[in-house]
Amino acid sequence: MRDVAVIGIGMTKWGELWDKSLRTTFVEPALMAIDDAGVDHLDSMVVGCMSSGLFTGQEHLASLLSDYLGRNPVPAARVESACSSGGLALRQGFIEVASGMSDIVLVGGVEKMTDVTGCEATFALGTAADQEYEGFHGLTFPALYAMMAVAHMHKYGTTREQLAMVAVKNHDNGSKNPLAQYPFKVTVEGVLNSVLVADPLRILDCSPITDGAAAVILCPADMARKMKKPAIRITGSGQATDTIALSSRKDLCWIESTHLAGQKALAMAGRKVGDMDLFEVHDCFTIAEIMITEALGIVEKGRGGKAVEEGLTSLKGRHPVNPSGGLKAKGHPVGATGVAQAVEVVKQLRGEAGERQVKGAKRGLTQNMGGTGGSSVVHVFEAE
Amino acid sequence: MAGIVGYGANIPRNRIKVEEIAKVWGADAPSYKKGLMLEEKSVPSPDQDTITMAVEASKNALRRAGIDPREIGAVYVGSESHPYAVKPSGTVLAEALGATPEVHTADLEFACKAGTEGMFIAYSHVVSGVVKYSLAVGADTSQGAPGDALEYSAAAGAAAFIFGKDKLVAEVLHTYSYTTDTPDFWRREYQYYPQHGGRFTGDPAYFAHVLGAARGIMAKAGMTPADLQYVIFHQPNGKFPLRAGEILGFSRKQIDPGWLVPKLGNTYSGSSPLGLTATLDIAKPGDKIMLVSYGSGAGSDGFIFKVTDRIEEVRNQAVRTRDMLDKNKNYIEYGVYAKYRRKIRKAE
Numbered sequence: 026m027r028d029v030a031v032i033g034i035g036m037t038k039w040g041e042l043w044d045k046s047l048r049t050t051f052v053e054p055a056l057m058a059i060d061d062a063g064v065d066h067l068d069s070m071v072v073g074c075m076s077s078g079l080f081t082g083q084e085h086l087a088s089l090l091s092d093y094l095g096r097n098p099v100p101a102a103r104v105e106s107a108c109s110s111g112g113l114a115l116r117q118g119f120i121e122v123a124s125g126m127s128d129i130v131l132v133g134g135v136e137k138m139t140d141v142t143g144c145e146a147t148f149a150l151g152t153a154a155d156q157e158y159e160g161f162h163g164l165t166f167p168a169l170y171a172m173m174a175v176a177h178m179h180k181y182g183t184t185r186e187q188l189a190m191v192a193v194k195n196h197d198n199g200s201k202n203p204l205a206q207y208p209f210k211v212t213v214e215g216v217l218n219s220v221l222v223a224d225p226l227r228i229l230d231c232s233p234i235t236d237g238a239a240a241v242i243l244c245p246a247d248m249a250r251k252m253k254k255p256a257i258r259i260t261g262s263g264q265a266t267d268t269i270a271l272s273s274r275k276d277l278c279w280i281e282s283t284h285l286a287g288q289k290a291l292a293m294a295g296r297k298v299g300d301m302d303l304f305e306v307h308d309c310f311t312i313a314e315i316m317i318t319e320a321l322g323i324v325e326k327g328r329g330g331k332a333v334e335e336g337l338t339s340l341k342g343r344h345p346v347n348p349s350g351g352l353k354a355k356g357h358p359v360g361a362t363g364v365a366q367a368v369e370v371v372k373q374l375r376g377e378a379g380e381r382q383v384k385g386a387k388r389g390l391t392q393n394m395g396g397t398g399g400s401s402v403v404h405v406f407e408a409e
Numbered sequence: 410m411a412g413i414v415g416y417g418a419n420i421p422r423n424r425i426k427v428e429e430i431a432k433v434w435g436a437d438a439p440s441y442k443k444g445l446m447l448e449e450k451s452v453p454s455p456d457q458d459t460i461t462m463a464v465e466a467s468k469n470a471l472r473r474a475g476i477d478p479r480e481i482g483a484v485y486v487g488s489e490s491h492p493y494a495v496k497p498s499g500t501v502l503a504e505a506l507g508a509t510p511e512v513h514t515a516d517l518e519f520a521c522k523a524g525t526e527g528m529f530i531a532y533s534h535v536v537s538g539v540v541k542y543s544l545a546v547g548a549d550t551s552q553g554a555p556g557d558a559l560e561y562s563a564a565a566g567a568a569a570f571i572f573g574k575d576k577l578v579a580e581v582l583h584t585y586s587y588t589t590d591t592p593d594f595w596r597r598e599y600q601y602y603p604q605h606g607g608r609f610t611g612d613p614a615y616f617a618h619v620l621g622a623a624r625g626i627m628a629k630a631g632m633t634p635a636d637l638q639y640v641i642f643h644q645p646n647g648k649f650p651l652r653a654g655e656i657l658g659f660s661r662k663q664i665d666p667g668w669l670v671p672k673l674g675n676t677y678s679g680s681s682p683l684g685l686t687a688t689l690d691i692a693k694p695g696d697k698i699m700l701v702s703y704g705s706g707a708g709s710d711g712f713i714f715k716v717t718d719r720i721e722e723v724r725n726q727a728v729r730t731r732d733m734l735d736k737n738k739n740y741i742e743y744g745v746y747a748k749y750r751r752k753i754r755k756a757e
Contacts, residue, residue: 043613143607220440 026123030249030256031406033062033242034368039356040206042236047081047137048093051238055094055133058240063253067242068127070094070101073114073134074360079149081137090133100127107153108309110134111363112393112402115241116262119404122243129248134364135238146234150359153396155270167231167310169271169397171223174312176277178225180327183315185225187330189216191311192229192353194339199350201380206235206356230311235356239365250409257371261296261405263289269399278327282401283320283392290390294405298322301405302386303373304344305366307394308351314338317392318346321403340381348373348381363393363402374408411535412580412714414476414542414573415723417469418686419462420566420673420733423452425746427561433743434556441561446647450564450674452741453550455749459488460498462567462679463548464505469727470544470569471506474576478507481571482540484514485531487523487678489596489603490550491516502546513540520594521643522704523547524678528570529710532581535572542573549677554602555752562646564674568682568730578720579689579698585626585711587618594705605705611649614707619643619653622709623701630713634658637713638696641667641684643703645675653701666691672734685714687730694718 035057042050051072059067070091077083087101104114111134118132138146147165154160154169177183193213199205216229249256265285268274274281291298298321306321308314315329323344324332332338338346349355349369352362370389372378386408393402426449431438442448453462463486471478484506486498499514517523517530524547531543548567553559572581593614596603606614619642627633634640640663642650647670654664667684676683681702688698696716703709747753 041608043609139609220444221437 027125028246028258029119029122029243030246030258031241031367031371032244032249032252032254032256033058033064034371035061036204036239036365036368038204039235039237039358041139043139045236047077047083047135048089050137050236051090051133051135052093054238055131055240058131058242061254062242064129064242066129067096067099067131068129069121070096070099070131070133071114071118071121072101072103073110073363074103075105075107075110075136076149076152077137079152080146081140106400107395108307108359109363109393109395109400109402110360111365112391112404113264113363115363115367115404116264116402118243119259119262122245128244130243131240132243132364133238133240134361136358136360137236138234138358139236158270158272167223167226170310170312171226172271173277173316173397174225177312177316180278181330183330185217186213187315187334188225188230188311189213190333191308191314192216194333195308195347195351195353198340198348198381199354202350202355205350205354206233207354208350226310232309232352232357235358237356237358238361239368241364241367241371255375256409257374258407258409259404260407261290261294263287263293263403264401265289266400267398269396271397278316280316280320280394280398280401282398283317283394283403286401286403287321287392290403290405294407296388296405301388301390303348303370303383303389304346304392305349305369305389306346306351306392307362308347308353309357311353314346314351321392340383345383348378348383363391366391366393367404367406370406374406410577410580411532411572411574412577413570414576414578415470415472415474415571416578416686416689417466417473417569417727418567418683418730418733419465419469421451421453421457422737422739423454423741423749424449424738425452425741425743429743430561445561446671447561447674448671450562451566451676452746452749453565457565458492458550459486459490459548460492460501462565463498463502463546463569466548466567466569467502467506467544467546470571472727473578473723474571476542476571476576481506481508481542481544482512483531483534483543484508484512485517485527485545487517487519487527487545487547488549489518489520489523489677490552519708520705521645521675521677521680522702522708522710524568524682525700525702525710525712528682528712529584529586531570531572532584535574542571544569544571547678547682549679551675551677552602552750557602559603559605562675564676566673566676566679566683568679568686570682576719577717578723579714579716581712582715583626583630583713585622585629586708587622587625588708589618591707593707610705614705615645615649615703616653618707618709619701619703620656622711623653623657623699626699626711626713632713634663636697637663637699639663639666639688639692639698641681641688641698641700643681643701644668644670644684647671669734683730689716689720690724690729690731692716692720694720
């Protein structure tokens with residue numbers, strides 16, 4: 026296998042982009058990534074997108090996007106793994122470059138979610154759950170994560186306030202990210218008094234519905250060292266699956282797929298979780314971030330809530346989690362999220378993260394997750 | 410010089426509280442009350458509709474105008490809930506008032522701004538000299554689908570204005586309209602309940618047009634918020650008009666007299682016109698009032714009025730808007746509401 030590096034990144038402002046279509050939402054950051062890398066061609070393209078069919082009625086996406094990017098007849102593939110579609114696209118691009126099959130690969134992620142009503146969006150997202158065992162019974166993701174939250178609170182004494190602190194921390198970070206959908210701060214009191222969605226989760230515990238895209242350019246590390254931008258190597262890639270249905274899990278408080286994907290990625294990189302200077306993780310709900318920090322081994326099992334309260338995962342803490350603002354503040358265009366996490370880590374390792382820069386960051390980890398953890402993808406990035 | 414000669418309002422007595430609706434749907438009443446700044450809304454009785462409310466409001470306007478109804482040369486009814494799909498509301502109204510047969514009549518529809526649309530046309534006819542007096546009514550018994558967010562706000566009410574060149578109670582100083590094709594809310598033929606574009610109804614729809622019209626008319630008039638004593642914005646919920654006022658630099662003192670929505674709901678075509686009748690009820694001679702409506706689809710009409718000395722003589726010639734809003738209320742439960750609004754029907 027060849028060493029693989031990221032040599033270009035692109036991301037535009039996320040939000041309710043009512044004046045942009047699916048294709049323009051994608052093309053803008055893709056062109057930025059190509060410009061950033063300074064490459065004159067692509068050998069291949071991989072795009073993560075969860076449900077362009079349900080959100081915009083458009084399938085056959087990879088060809089459409091390569092066309093509107095002006096790259097036909099480049100080979101292009103669309104990858105789907107619910108909310109971890111972006112992370113999986115990155116892994117497929119990584120494998121393609123590492124294998125020697127292609128040299129310059131664009132990995133993109135996109136989701137255009139606000140062209141449908143809230144109900145239709147909830148239905149589209151709900152297809153990431155087990156339809157027969159969850160969907161048919163009326164379960165939606167806020168409800169599933171609410172059950173996980175209740176279980177975690179019951180088993181480990183995690184408090185309602187600690188959940189709120191995850192949102193407060195991520196909005197603090199997001200307020201320093203000009204590309205975030207909601208770049209403002211919130212308070213614990215504000216979260217606790219926000220609209221109830223699925224007890225105990227309130228609206229400010231939930232990541233939003235977002236239009237957005239992100240892109241990175243990958244190439245062999247040897248080639249990257251001759252390019253204009255500093256090479257940020259992807260030194261580890263791990264993926265794991267689990268039951269889609271929450272009811273089939275052994276432990277409602279433990280995300281096994283994230284645990285396994287994290288271990289694989291770190292083992293490939295030859296690193297320990299403590300070697301990482303920052304983490305971008307899948308905080309689709311506040312409880313998710315707490316459980317992910319435990320599954321990745323950043324904190325001990327059951328200590329995720331306490332860790333937030335103690336500031337361990339804040340921007341200036343020992344293990345900064347979600348300096349970008351996370352899904353909570355930055356937004357969550359599902360298929361784009363995994364790629365945007367890579368964009369943030371590369372920015373941090375290049376030292377280009379501005380106000381939210383983690384000082385002297387050399388290594389970072391991304392964790393992207395589908396559903397309630399039916400799939401997880403973890404990558405390790407290192408500056409040279 | 411032309412303007413309003415007489416004005417009148419009509420609000421049904423029935424009210425339903427946000428808690429009562431939320432209870433039925435298992436919704437979180439406090440968050441609706443906080444999020445929409447709504448407490449209760451008016452509900453029409455089974456025998457009340459856009460036409461009956463238009464008649465009542467127009468009679469009140471006639472009382473204040475003190476004119477012979479036969480001198481009314483034009484009658485316009487703006488509503489999105491005309492009782493007939495084909496057959497005008499305006500003919501019933503004109504007949505009931507004694508304004509027929511020498512009268513021009515039309516029904517108008519433009520979501521929530523059909524009322525001010527009628528005012529714009531009625532005023533223009535008077536200015537042109539085609540008619541001596543003209544009547545414009547904004548009236549609605551709007552419907553929200555059961556369980557939809559609109560069900561908490563869709564209310565009933567009517568406001569009527571007689572325009573002319575003499576006996577003015579409020580002179581029209583300026584008018585302005587701001588219109589684009591923005592599909593934020595609609596109801597297709599044969600559909601019973603309207604659909605809305607969720608959050609799209611905010612920034613690109615309501616705020617773009619309301620702020621556009623408000624800024625446009627103030628620029629045309631060479632005025633700033635400090636030159637106006639009162640302002641009324643369309644009131645689909647409590648929050649939107651307050652935010653529009655805050656963005657433009659108006660104080661709560663300027664907004665509150667016409668801000669009826671927390672206790673009234675959104676009366677659609679009657680919404681901002683009822684804000685105007687409530688404001689005229691308390692305004693003093695010389696006060697300047699700005700009205701900015703909003704109708705989905707989308708557009709805003711703006712008016713700046715200057716109140717005349719005659720207001721003091723006429724305001725107690727008919728019932729005041731706030732009195733209809735705050736007195737003689739009849740609270741109903743959801744079951745009765747469902748019957749009144751024809752959401753359930755007795756078996757034949």
